[in-house]
Amino acid sequence: MSITVHDLAKMIDHSLLHPTMTDTILKKECELALKYDCATVCIKPHAVPMAAEILNGSDVKVCAVAGFPHGNSHTEIIIAEAVRACKEGALEIDIVSNTGKVLGGDWDYVSAELKAVNDAVTAEGAILKVIFENDFLTCDDQIIRLCEICSEHNIAFVKTSTGYGFVKQDNGFYNYKGATEPHLKLMREHSKPSVQVKAAGGVRTLPDLVRVRQMGVTRIGATATAAILDEAAKRIAEGEDLADLGGNPLGGGGY
Numbered sequence: 001m002s003i004t005v006h007d008l009a010k011m012i013d014h015s016l017l018h019p020t021m022t023d024t025i026l027k028k029e030c031e032l033a034l035k036y037d038c039a040t041v042c043i044k045p046h047a048v049p050m051a052a053e054i055l056n057g058s059d060v061k062v063c064a065v066a067g068f069p070h071g072n073s074h075t076e077i078i079i080a081e082a083v084r085a086c087k088e089g090a091l092e093i094d095i096v097s098n099t100g101k102v103l104g105g106d107w108d109y110v111s112a113e114l115k116a117v118n119d120a121v122t123a124e125g126a127i128l129k130v131i132f133e134n135d136f137l138t139c140d141d142q143i144i145r146l147c148e149i150c151s152e153h154n155i156a157f158v159k160t161s162t163g164y165g166f167v168k169q170d171n172g173f174y175n176y177k178g179a180t181e182p183h184l185k186l187m188r189e190h191s192k193p194s195v196q197v198k199a200a201g202g203v204r205t206l207p208d209l210v211r212v213r214q215m216g217v218t219r220i221g222a223t224a225t226a227a228i229l230d231e232a233a234k235r236i237a238e239g240e241d242l243a244d245l246g247g248n249p250l251g252g253g254g255y
Contacts (some may be wrong), residue, residue: 009039012221014033015222016030033060043065051089060092093121124130129155134161147190159188160199160201170194179250197219210246
């Protein structure tokens with residue numbers, strides 16, 4: 001079956017999380033997401049009411065972050081932030097698993113926290129995505145265990161990264177990989193079928209998007225939304241089958 005521009009647009013959470021974004025920029029980017037009919041705008045908690053007003057009546061949902069970007073808040077604070085966002089119009093919530101607890105192997109804490117937040121969010125009629133921040137993790141077993149916990153608690157999505165999980169490199173600079181093919185395959189393999197996979201960080205081009213789609217990813221976080229979808233429309237108009245792009249390795253646009 002051919003891939004349409006609409007198919008791709010409904011895979012995109014248009015990411016509006018950079019701390020320097022002003023209300024003017026946020027408004028403009030919400031309108032861009034509306035124009036392209038994205039899945040959601042992923043936005044800071046304070047801007048949820050504005051986004052909900054702009055997107056009211058459309059098929060573009062509001063996704064808010066809570067306890068972002070490090071997941072180090074008390075569970076009760078994460079829940080309070082998530083519930084408030086839901087009451088202000090968010091239908092999806094992205095949180096970050098507590099990396100220190102994951103690295104320390106405190107799986108009881110991690111499981112209890114994710115269950116508590118998911119219960120609170122679903123009670124508000126919204127869904128939860130859990131970000132693993134894979135760049136911070138040290139082995140596949142940690143990713144697998146997180147997938148198992150999210151599956152156990154019927155969490156809607158597992159997600160690779162925040163886009164802000166910078167790791168100090170050998171040269172002293174800070175950078176991150178974000179979504180990688182091995183991690184995406186691992187997350188899809190070890191999450192039950194009802195748990196969807198979101199790729200964030202590193203999916204910057206149309207070939208990247210098609211590639212992860214063919215790996216079973218159903219949502220991505222993107223800032224290059226317009227460029228990706230405009231290229232898709234152009235290629236389709238020229239008679240190209242977008243599915244053929246799936247053979248390109250992830251990261252064709254560079255990290």
